[in-house]
Amino acid sequence: MAKKKKKRVKKVAPAAPKSKAKVKFSQRDRKTLESLRTLADGVVKMAGRSRAPYIEIPSRSLSNVKYNRSKRFIEMGGGCNRRELFNLSQAKSYMQTMLVGCGCKQLIDEGKTTSIRGLYYLLKHTIEGTKEETFDEQSDCDPVIEDVEVALNALREELHLYAQTKGVLVGDITVVDKGDEIDCARMGSGGYAIPSIVEPDVVQFKDSEAKFILHVEKDTVWQRFNEDKFWREHNCLLTHGGGQPPRGVRRLLNRLHRELKLPVYCLLDNDPWGYYIYSVIKQGSINLAFESQRMAIPDAKFMGLRSKDYERCALSPSVTIKLNDNDIKRAKQIAKYPWFEKKKAWQKEIDLMLKNGFKLEVEALINKGISYVTEDYVPTRLADRDFLD
């Protein structure tokens, strides 16, 4: 065996770097490169005219975020901050902004992607002739990445940055991912691990007869639905996002919803965290309001669990979980979100949870039978069109 191993290893001698290989830019890449060039050209122009260089960055402060009632998602207002090179308190962040732009350009130029941690490490160094680091911590770099996103109106994925992946998809659809055709109806007990970057030049959809998407909160619940082949019987796609869905999952849901006209039903826990996950899927995230346009799904529906399910489904008191102080505080905050506060059904839902004094997890339905959730609960909700909007 040892000998065999040695022989094999000969094959894996260091390969010539492929970084120099000619990179074929997608249309998206050309657009992002153009934005990055415009950003850099601005500096050169200002310097050429002997003006103090600055960049305009749309403000990501809460006061510049608002709920757009006609578009039905959270968006940024018009507020902008100026970041100046010749301003002692802004010079470092000016440098960092340019550095992030430069790093993203390098990634696109080489046709590669990395994580935000990867970009931080890529750009981190001691500034020549000083003891100053470009970034001390990743937490110094992350907000600058967001600045570049908003300044360029480019999704993070368009800057060739990926996030953690933790969602999975199955169902009647063929996903074409970098040219590979993946039949998501033939994935056994596993599934297609949803990548972080699912922009149209990377991921395309084919041959789907699915009629809707069932998005569940957790992988453990997803496994129940997959094992019962719920998606085959109900002709749907089945996804989970491992709790709060990562960007790739939200973007994929958004694209499936818009391009294939699939309604999105969310099966989440009856607790403030479940409400919040729904809120982010539907209206977008408050912290990253600039992405809502390409992430939010204002037509998504909340399929449950509902506060009234305790009585309606005759659940055992044994499976209830007492609300803690933080739950109560969060529930009250969520009830005041502009997109919930004028919806009677949502106010009633949250009020009843507070009155109940307990929360309910989707997993608790197993107390009624192993497949109660797939054979009874969700089919009944679908048949009755009993969702919260």
Add this chain to the structure above:
Amino acid sequence: MAKKKKKRVKKVAPAAPKSKAKVKFSQRDRKTLESLRTLADGVVKMAGRSRAPYIEIPSRSLSNVKYNRSKRFIEMGGGCNRRELFNLSQAKSYMQTMLVGCGCKQLIDEGKTTSIRGLYYLLKHTIEGTKEETFDEQSDCDPVIEDVEVALNALREELHLYAQTKGVLVGDITVVDKGDEIDCARMGSGGYAIPSIVEPDVVQFKDSEAKFILHVEKDTVWQRFNEDKFWREHNCLLTHGGGQPPRGVRRLLNRLHRELKLPVYCLLDNDPWGYYIYSVIKQGSINLAFESQRMAIPDAKFMGLRSKDYERCALSPSVTIKLNDNDIKRAKQIAKYPWFEKKKAWQKEIDLMLKNGFKLEVEALINKGISYVTEDYVPTRLADRDFLD
């Protein structure tokens, strides 16, 4: 659209429960059912002879765990605890043990699986005529599940219980998962989401020409290797376990290693956590020593990062992370593990990390170039056969 939706919904009226469908037991299921029956029969027999019923449960205490130097993994000793029904301090846990056995039998009988949280909810109820709950918290149920595992010498997966899933596989192999053939060389930028239960009756391997497995710690690093199609160039399988790999990933690695004779190389961070992950993959987990036989991979190799890489790869001081007190404490503990303490190379490795005073993440290698890790670092380690054992 609204009308169209209504029409569709007609199709999804509640299906007749399929729970009653005839379940075809696998050989594994028959074996587990037999063990469960033997457990229950013991109680009946003792009761029939008017003896106080008890069950023998191998002790999972640390004192009953030892490192087997010839098998090179952690295993349990022969210590047993008796759990008696007619013993005030043991009656409840006796009942819980039987209840868990009963729940697992129900799962197998119905041909279904669930999570440990699912089993907790399935079994939780108020005991008739009392105010006592069968289990107050999931944390009351989890150790009882482990008791049943050791008492029956059955992996949790054989009891039809699944864990969280978070690992992904790509490479030149066709995985047959519940009859679906998944070509893991054609998964685009995503991958095959490794399920929790990968026992041979669920998952089989086909058509692999791969020569080894590269297991990396994190999905973000995995994405770099997948994007560079490292696995294609080096003819390997590429997996990650999202940090500490979940049971399904460890079991899959174990099966691939044993059945396809594939060496397993682990690319982990140069920190105590990375060492620990390696230790669990190689020797098994101390807490779940009874699983080592089917989980541990005593021949797995630690491919890096290494403490000497700071100098060897001429890394920038900017990418080092200072060890904190807990890191130092953990490193010293790990150095004393019986499977590390007599290995000079490991002692040197850990000593040097402590001397360096810093740790290094795999992601930090990007500072040397976006694909340095895939085009230089790992190929060099492979070519030089430079691993820790």
